[in-house]
Amino acid sequence: MMFLSAPFAVAAVALVASAAPYTPSGGLGTNSTPPEYHPLSDFDFQSLSLALYQEYIELDLFHHGLAQFSESDFDAAGLNAEDRYLIEFMADQEVGHATLISNMLGQDKAAKQCSYSYPFQSVRDFVDFCQKLTRFGESGVYGFLEHLNARDSATLLLESITTEARQQMIFRQFEGLFPMPEWFIPGITQSMAWTLLAPYITSCPENNTHLEWQNFPALQISNNPNATNTNGPAITHNLSTPLSAPGRTVNLTWEGPGKQVGPDGAYNTSTSAGDPKYVAWISQLNTTYTDLTITGNYSGSTVQPGGEIYGNNTFPTINGTIFILVTDDNPYVTPFNLTMLNSHVVAGPAMYQSG
Numbered sequence: 001m002m003f004l005s006a007p008f009a010v011a012a013v014a015l016v017a018s019a020a021p022y023t024p025s026g027g028l029g030t031n032s033t034p035p036e037y038h039p040l041s042d043f044d045f046q047s048l049s050l051a052l053y054q055e056y057i058e059l060d061l062f063h064h065g066l067a068q069f070s071e072s073d074f075d076a077a078g079l080n081a082e083d084r085y086l087i088e089f090m091a092d093q094e095v096g097h098a099t100l101i102s103n104m105l106g107q108d109k110a111a112k113q114c115s116y117s118y119p120f121q122s123v124r125d126f127v128d129f130c131q132k133l134t135r136f137g138e139s140g141v142y143g144f145l146e147h148l149n150a151r152d153s154a155t156l157l158l159e160s161i162t163t164e165a166r167q168q169m170i171f172r173q174f175e176g177l178f179p180m181p182e183w184f185i186p187g188i189t190q191s192m193a194w195t196l197l198a199p200y201i202t203s204c205p206e207n208n209t210h211l212e213w214q215n216f217p218a219l220q221i222s223n224n225p226n227a228t229n230t231n232g233p234a235i236t237h238n239l240s241t242p243l244s245a246p247g248r249t250v251n252l253t254w255e256g257p258g259k260q261v262g263p264d265g266a267y268n269t270s271t272s273a274g275d276p277k278y279v280a281w282i283s284q285l286n287t288t289y290t291d292l293t294i295t296g297n298y299s300g301s302t303v304q305p306g307g308e309i310y311g312n313n314t315f316p317t318i319n320g321t322i323f324i325l326v327t328d329d330n331p332y333v334t335p336f337n338l339t340m341l342n343s344h345v346v347a348g349p350a351m352y353q354s355g
Helices: 005-017 042-068 071-077 081-105 123-145 152-177 190-200 335-344
Strands: 199-205 217-221 249-254 280-282 284-293 293-296 298-305 323-326 345-353
Touching: 005 280, 042 081, 042 123, 042 152, 042 190, 071 081, 071 123, 071 152, 081 152, 081 199, 123 152, 123 323, 190 199, 190 335, 190 345, 217 345, 249 323, 249 345, 280 345, 284 298, 323 335
Parallel strands: none
Antiparallel strands: 217 249, 249 298, 280 284, 280 323, 293 298, 323 345
16 A cells, blocks of 8 residues: 655645645636736736727727717718717627726726727728727737737636627628638737737827837838628628638838827837848738738739638638738737737738629
C-alpha cells in the first residue's frame, strides 16, 4: 500500500475541498474570488480606453446622422420612422456601453466624449459609414479581448461587443447587403483599430487619456466596391452580381509616415516596416497575402485572392467587410498572435467591401 507524505496529503485534501461540484478541473476565474471589474495592467487600461473612444464615436455618429438628414431624406433611402427609431435605440445602447467601460476604468480616469468629423453627405453614405465603423469597432475588441489580464472586465466587455455585432448586421440590412456573409468575424490589433478611428476625432477634452497604440500611415482603396449602389433596405438580399470576386484588381494609394492625426493633431503616424511588398487580407480565421505591384510613389495594385476557409469548396475566405494592409513581409500569423504583424505594416488598414 502507498501512503502520501503529510504535505502532499494536505495539498490533495485542499484541492478536493476547493473544487466546486460538477466542475471539471482547470479554467480561469472559476474559484470563489470575487470579481472586481477594473484594469489589472496598463495593457488593460489602454485597451479599455480604446474601446471607450470607439463607443463614444458611435454614440455621436448615430445621433449625428439622425440630426443631419430630414425624415424625407430617410424615407427616400427606404428607411421609415421605425428604422429611424432603431438607430436612436442603438445610440441609447452606446450610452450603456460607454457607462460600463467608464465604470471599469474609474470615472476620474475614463476619457470623456470628443468632437468628430464625418465623410458622408447622404443617408446611404451615412449607413455605409455606420456599417464600416461598427465593423472595425467590433473587430478591434475581438483582437484584444482574450489578451486582457482582467478576465472579469473581458466578460463585461464581451456582453457589450455582442450587441455591436448586431448593430453592424442591421446597418448591412439597411444598406441592402446580405446581412452576414461570413462564417467568422476577424479581430484586428489595437493599433489597427486606432489607425482607423483616430482620423475622425477632431478634438477631445484636455485631460483625456492619451492612447499609446500606434497610428499607421493611412491606406486608401481607389476602386473599393460601392455598397451604396445595391438594392434598398431589406432583411436579406442575395446579390445576383457580387460586389467583388477573386482576380479583381485592387488599386491602392497610401501616405508616408509622420502625418499628424487624431484629436487636436496629437498623434503622429509611424511605421517600422521596410519597403512595401505585399498586401495582407485579414478575414475569417486567415491572414492571406498577395503580391503588391508598385505603380508609383506611394501607390500600387494587387489582385483579390480566392480560397476557402477550410478548402474543398467550403466557403470563400474573402467576403463581407474586411481589412487590408500594405506590408513589407508575409509572416505567418493567426487570430491570437496578429500583433506580430504590426511591425511589418507599411500602411493601413483600409476596409475592403468585398461583399
